[in-house]
Amino acid sequence: MEPKYKRILLKVSGEALAGDKKTGLNYEVITEICKSIKKCADAGVQVAIVVGGGNFWRGRSSGSMDRTRADHIGMLATAMNALAVADVLESLGCDVRVQTAISMRQVAEPYIRNKAVTHLNKGRIVIFGCGTGNPFFSTDTAASLRAVEINADIFLKATLVDGVYDKDPHKFDDAKKYDTLTFSQVIGEDLGVMDSTAAAMCRDNKMKMLVFDLSRPDNIYDAVMGEKIGTVVYED
Numbered sequence: 001m002e003p004k005y006k007r008i009l010l011k012v013s014g015e016a017l018a019g020d021k022k023t024g025l026n027y028e029v030i031t032e033i034c035k036s037i038k039k040c041a042d043a044g045v046q047v048a049i050v051v052g053g054g055n056f057w058r059g060r061s062s063g064s065m066d067r068t069r070a071d072h073i074g075m076l077a078t079a080m081n082a083l084a085v086a087d088v089l090e091s092l093g094c095d096v097r098v099q100t101a102i103s104m105r106q107v108a109e110p111y112i113r114n115k116a117v118t119h120l121n122k123g124r125i126v127i128f129g130c131g132t133g134n135p136f137f138s139t140d141t142a143a144s145l146r147a148v149e150i151n152a153d154i155f156l157k158a159t160l161v162d163g164v165y166d167k168d169p170h171k172f173d174d175a176k177k178y179d180t181l182t183f184s185q186v187i188g189e190d191l192g193v194m195d196s197t198a199a200a201m202c203r204d205n206k207m208k209m210l211v212f213d214l215s216r217p218d219n220i221y222d223a224v225m226g227e228k229i230g231t232v233v234y235e236d
Contacts, residue, residue: 013160037094048125051085075101099126163213164178182203
């Protein structure tokens with residue numbers, strides 16, 4: 001069976017890397033996620049990953065701290081997660097490169113779009129850390145931007161719910177799940193699946209996104225193979 005997509009951008013939240021611990025790194029959970037990513041790479045799919053940092057730090061919850069400084073701390077949290085995911089992938093036999101939007105040459109390559117594409121073309125998994133390198137932009141926006149920059153076929157957004165709902169399914173029993181919707185709806189109806197900047201980036205550049213549940217890590221592989229899971233978001 002051939003993969004449906006040749007090149008993907010996978011966004012993994014920091015919370016997903018923590019598992020039931022809620023904070024820090026849960027290597028059992030990370031290993032299962034990485035096994036699914038390896039299956040994609042072994043199937044010939046070019047895989048780029050953006051990681052969040054919420055398992056260590058959330059800038060918007062930093063109280064009275066200067067927002068720019070809080071966001072810089074969050075970027076460093078994503079760099080830690082990127083290195084952790086890279087280490088597990090390498091232990092599974094994958095060829096991996098970490099690129100960061102903030103220069104830290106002793107531990108990672110600087111983000112250079114053409115170099116990232118070259119790595120992907122050579123079958124290497126590329127992990128992007130530090131978001132966009134700018135405060136006030138979320139890692140969802142970073143994922144949208146990187147997906148467009150590397151010409152990904154799809155943006156896979158792995159979350160803790162099985163798709164996009166009209167309201168929080170954890171709070172409302174009558175929440176309705178969407179099979180498909182547009183980024184204009186995401187913005188106009190304030191659905192909360194991603195911030196408006198990220199949604200506008202995808203909408204304006206015709207980037208398709210699939211939102212799905214990461215509690216079953218093999219959903220990553222199933223999504224790449226074209227299985228019907230989650231919610232597809234796209235603009236006509």
